[in-house]
Amino acid sequence: MIHISDLTFSWPGQSNPTLQIKDLQIKTGERLFLHGPSGSGKSTLLSLLAGIQCAQQGNIKILNEDLSALNDAKRDKFRADHIGTIFQNFNLLPYLSPIDNVVLGCNFSKRRQANLKTEGATATSQATRLLAELGLDENTQHRAVNELSIGQQQRVAAARAFIGQPELIIADEPTSALDADNRDIFIKQLFEQAQQYQATILFVSHDVSLAPLFDRKVSLAEINGASL
């Protein structure tokens, strides 16, 4: 699913590299827990995986597609088609309803829209189903986003990542604002959704107590040669 080899990345103006990863492989359907302290390069790695930044050396292959070989527009398209992201601070658009926020997830991807069509669903029906499965009732789905609780907002963000069945779900510290009970419920729901179509989950957090919930744990500090 993901294959990183001989990766080196430096931010412009910095002499020392931020990331140096010799080899990292993630299998299809795997639930990987990536942890590391602040400043270890987690966000940088995610922006490289999402195709926002480009590595100066080495390769990042997702679904056998070498991201460094794609131009900006194709990387954007690749991200829209194959990657769903859940942010730490949810990043919902406040002027859209939960349903509209979720639908937005497949707004810019024809592939995700085609996936929905194959399932015989529309974007709205899929958004409704996802939100219901993640525990948001019909009434809550149409309320203003800023009226929702933190946990509910996180579920909307998760539904947005899953709509249209992207192969890779990147979750960037999504549970940091949740208490322990809600955190576990949220991760369980995340896994259930991913299992439905064998999505790969790359879960980034500094909270190592979550690691046992995942198939595999990787410490960025250990694999990043730049921070050694």
Add this chain to the structure above:
Amino acid sequence: MTLINLAFKSIINRKASVLLTLFTIAISVMLLLSIERVRQEAKQSFSNTISGTDLIVGARTGDIQLLLSSVFRIGHANNGLSWQSYEYIKAQKGVAWTIPISLGDSHKGFSVLGSDESYFKHYRYGSKQTLQFEHGRPYHNAQEVVIGSEVAKQLHYYLRQEIVVAHGMGNTSFHHHDDNPLVIVGILEPTGTPVDKTLHVPLKAIELMHGPKHSIQHIAGRKDSSEDHDHDHDHDHDHDHQSHNYENLNSQPGDIIGQPKQITAFLMGFDSPFYTLQIRRNINIYKPEALSAIMPGVTLRELWSMLDIVEKILLLFSGVVVLISLLGMLTTLLSSLNQRRRELAILRSVGARPRHIFALMTSEAVLITALGCMLGVVLFYSLIIIGKGILQAQFGISITISMLSNYELLLLGVIMVSGTFIGAIPAIRAYFYSLNDGMSIKV
């Protein structure tokens, strides 16, 4: 969800600042359209005032002054021309018709125009339309008056009512021809020209009003002013001169020309356009007195060319107002851009490309400009509905409530294009923000 839909929802989310911008654009659009409409209508109104007249002849004066005073009742003619000259020119070969005009008196601020029966027969306005009577008929004798529609409307005059006229123009006159009351025998249909604000009397009436007192009693057509006028007529001047013989508007036709010494001007029509230049030349070199003959169309064009600079300045000012309002929109969009970098980053994270961000921002500018234009058009129509009466009453400009003209639509198109271009500035900035920020939200 389309980008337009997204842009619309984003606009709604920032409704306070957007509404202010929208109103600024709407008011500037209203101003631009109003100035343009009044300009067009004023021009149309002027052009419609006279039609089918080949020459206007008056005492030697400036062409525009003669046109304004004789046709538009604006200003005064310095001199008149003699009746003999009128008769002489009228008798020239090729002259199809003439309309003598005598101006100088007024009634409650409305002009009084002395003429003869040819006025109702030959005067044309608009697309060579003749004057039509809404009520009554033309005058038959020197005691009768035909009033324009606006006079009737504003002064609440009706048929058979008696009125008196004053010497001189304006609302206030110290010399009333109180002993020469006139009976309203006709009310003209609206024409949208100065005719609507004019009282039409026979030349004879003008002569009598300025002649010896009581001579009105000699006018033919009034049975109680018969030849034996030695009865003791009570001239208490209480304006209660209601004629007993006008119940059915029946009156005896009488002399309506009299023996005028001077008239202000006269209008001429020819059998063939060939005569126009020839007779005009003859009039301009006419020896017995100094006369001017003008071609109304040519003089109107001269007038427009004089007013052209004023029109352009007015349009320029309203154009600047529109530009300022669009710059206001630019300020609003740019100032909100930094706060919206989070929103742009979210859109990038769900797959929006920089070109989508550019299109979104441009769509917002287009939407605001389009809504501003629509609101501006609504305000424009509201304004002309409200201001129609005032413009008609104060300036004699009749504004028609019609669809937007091609030129007005073109102006709106220019505003839309300008709005789009101006909206592209924050859109370009957002484009580069989205390239730099990516999914990492830095604000």
